[in-house]
Amino acid sequence: MLHFLPILLQLAAPAAAQPLPTLDEVQFTECLDLARKDPASAISSASLWAQQNGGYLARACHGFALATDFKFDLAVPILTEAATLAETQGDPRAARFWAQAGNAAIAAGQPDVAVDALGKALASKALDTNERADSEVDRARAFVALGKNADGEAALATARQLAPENGAAWLLSATLARRLNKLPDALAFIQTAAAVLPSDPAVALEAGNIAIAAGDDDTARKQWEQVIKIGPNSRQAATATAQLAALAAATPAPTSEPQSR
Secondary structure, eight states, X not given: OOSHHHHHTTTTSOSSOOSSOOHHHHHHHHHHHHHHHOHHHHHHHHHHHHHTTOHHHHHHHHHHHHHHXXXXXXXXXXXXXXXXXXXXXXXXXXXXXXXXXXXXXXXXXXXXXXXXHHHHHHHSSOSOHHHHHHHHHHHHHHHHXXXXXXXXXXXXXXXXHHOTXXXXXXXXXXXXXXXXXXXXXXXXXXXXXXXXXXXXXXXXXXXXXHHHHTTOHHHHHHHHHXXXXXXXXXXXXXXXXXXXXXXXXXXXXXXXXOOOO
16 A cells, blocks of 8 residues: 555545534544544445435545555545545545545556546645645656656655655655666665665665665675565565575675695
8 A cells, every 4th residue: 555544644634624513524534533443344334425415525535445445446436536526615625635546546556547636636735745745756656657757757856855754755766766777866865765764674675676786786685684674574575585585596606715735
């Protein structure tokens, strides 16, 4: 799953402060809380609420619950509908719904849909700085999936400028630079990522990947060993273990010196 939850945690806040929240707002908050704890139950509850004229808030919660339950392909059209309806009602939260639809579309393997949704989110002034940075990171993912690497680089540059503390922006910048054989840039980006996310196995894994691309086997080995130490049960650790084995197999065994007589 991508960064869906951080943005969605803010969904329950009304667009403007309301001393007495409406029943729909209360139900929306309760629905989101349920989705975080029991997404399957929230899917049923939100679907029923939507059928009972729950409007875009019901659809937003339904989409949230589906995404939380990893049903991204089903979440995309529902979140898109929520965003469209919220937009027609002048609710600034429409921008967040668009951002969530884009995020879910990436996870669903629909980068073209993601680019469109994220563009609509970013066109709004309603997102705060960190939300905009997250959406630019997502947009970069979608651009790269579409083979638009230059657009991906531009989106990541914007994300880094908006939120220098956004570790994902630095990590993805490093990965993209490595893939484009821009190794000095990749090294600079991964060093910053490591400073921002010092205990992230994904950062250590990428640091090893950059090192091996630069022909520095020793550093690559150390970084991949660090991945296993940081997150022994992570998927990054499984990848690092395989890459360490491949490195060991490719490394010539030291030749023994002939003994003098």
